[in-house]
Amino acid sequence: MGTDVRFVVDQFALCNRFASLGVANPDNTLLPQAYGRVQTAYLKQNRKEAFNVAYGDENKSYTFPESLRALQAAYLRVNLPNNGSGDYKMMPGLHIIKTVHIRCNGDLVYSTPYRSIMSDHLASLRDESARAYAAAHLGYIAGAASGVGRVCWLPIPLPNSSIWRYGGRSQGALPFSSFKNNKIEVTFDLYDDTYSAADRSTPSPALSGGQIIMKEVVAPLSQMPVLSDARGRYSIVSRRFTILQDFAVVAANTEADIVVSNLSGCVTELIVEAFVHDANIDRLDIRSPVVPKSVRLICDSVECIKYDTQDECRLVEYSHGYRRNDFYSGNVYRLVFGSHGADTDRQFCGAMNFQGITQANLKLVFPGQTSFRVIAVQLGVTSITSSGRLVQKLD
Numbered sequence: 001m002g003t004d005v006r007f008v009v010d011q012f013a014l015c016n017r018f019a020s021l022g023v024a025n026p027d028n029t030l031l032p033q034a035y036g037r038v039q040t041a042y043l044k045q046n047r048k049e050a051f052n053v054a055y056g057d058e059n060k061s062y063t064f065p066e067s068l069r070a071l072q073a074a075y076l077r078v079n080l081p082n083n084g085s086g087d088y089k090m091m092p093g094l095h096i097i098k099t100v101h102i103r104c105n106g107d108l109v110y111s112t113p114y115r116s117i118m119s120d121h122l123a124s125l126r127d128e129s130a131r132a133y134a135a136a137h138l139g140y141i142a143g144a145a146s147g148v149g150r151v152c153w154l155p156i157p158l159p160n161s162s163i164w165r166y167g168g169r170s171q172g173a174l175p176f177s178s179f180k181n182n183k184i185e186v187t188f189d190l191y192d193d194t195y196s197a198a199d200r201s202t203p204s205p206a207l208s209g210g211q212i213i214m215k216e217v218v219a220p221l222s223q224m225p226v227l228s229d230a231r232g233r234y235s236i237v238s239r240r241f242t243i244l245q246d247f248a249v250v251a252a253n254t255e256a257d258i259v260v261s262n263l264s265g266c267v268t269e270l271i272v273e274a275f276v277h278d279a280n281i282d283r284l285d286i287r288s289p290v291v292p293k294s295v296r297l298i299c300d301s302v303e304c305i306k307y308d309t310q311d312e313c314r315l316v317e318y319s320h321g322y323r324r325n326d327f328y329s330g331n332v333y334r335l336v337f338g339s340h341g342a343d344t345d346r347q348f349c350g351a352m353n354f355q356g357i358t359q360a361n362l363k364l365v366f367p368g369q370t371s372f373r374v375i376a377v378q379l380g381v382t383s384i385t386s387s388g389r390l391v392q393k394l395d
Contacts, residue, residue, distance in 0.1 A: 068176035083147030086202030093138030177228035232386035265394030266351035274372035
């Protein structure tokens with residue numbers, strides 16, 4: 001007997017606002033591509049400012065300068081010195097920042113678990129792109145693990161950052177002149193020095209040479225006012241990662257019950273980060289995730305989703321477009337609502353709106369003792385108000 005999924009589908013109607021924001025692709029694949037110049041000629045330059053950080057820092061804050069006009073991207077650049085007594089993990093850049101908070105005038109706009117969003121981004125790239133990205137940003141060095149010093153350029157998840165979109169597609173520049181006297185601030189919480197080390201008994205040496213790198217757009221003076229000031233006009237559909245259940249331990253073949261009804265807005269998927277249990281969270285092997293043995297979602301006493309076996313979970317995950325490439329195998333399990341996936345980034349295919357649900361529970365069973373956490377991916381509209389404040393709203 002099939003599972004009654006009508007309850008989930010009924011919630012899709014509440015998500016129509018996001019569908020109306022989409023723009024049809026004007027390209028005609030039957031015609032040759034036209035050749036011509038871009039509408040606005042521009043270059044990008046890197047502005048650098050010293051910003052020292054250390055393992056274990058909390059609420060380490062940086063305020064972007066008011067002189068910025070149009071910002072393409074921003075990075076936290078850190079040096080990982082040579083570790084003479086031990087090795088780094090394969091991609092130590094994944095294990096430096098714990099959480100990033102974006103604030104406007106001290107008010108929280110959104111925050112995100114950094115390793116989760118970076119792992120999600122890597123999993124959406126093709127093999128050769130993921131390898132090159134990890135080498136450029138995350139301190140990856142080909143070959144056996146080593147303690148060789150390296151430099152990490154860690155992308156800051158600003159609203160226009162490409163890491164919010166599958167495949168790393170551009171989302172334009174952030175018009176910083178729009179903020180006027182409103183302060184845009186980024187705050188970092190960092191892991192301790194055992195997370196980036198291959199062996200926790202030989203922790204990583206102290207970080208050095210910290211910098212904030214701002215890739216600023218330079219365009220003709222006649223066009224910069226339009227590009228850099230979009231008060232009341234700037235709006236972008238983004239994702240918000242909300243932790244529903246932080247790391248917990250569940251025994252083999254024991255059902256874990258996670259309450260998910262305390263959500264608001266449109267949820268496109270639930271990410272289940274599950275790994276073979278280790279008493280030390282920093283030792284969890286994020287490159288070898290565990291797929292649940294069974295998954296159930298119960299909403300207001302109605303069993304909306306039911307996958308009975310591990311192979312059924314894998315099959316449904318594959319049908320939603322998620323692939324493990326040869327380089328990065330840390331593609332965790334996702335419970336997707338609608339039919340979207342990594343292959344349909346430009347198309348809105350439905351999300352579940354939890355505003356219409358009184359009680360919802362996610363029930364998971366794993367084949368072995370597992371450490372896991374659950375993250376909801378919500379759709380949000382990030383915009384700049386007419387007064388120059390940065391806000392994010394969930395439907």
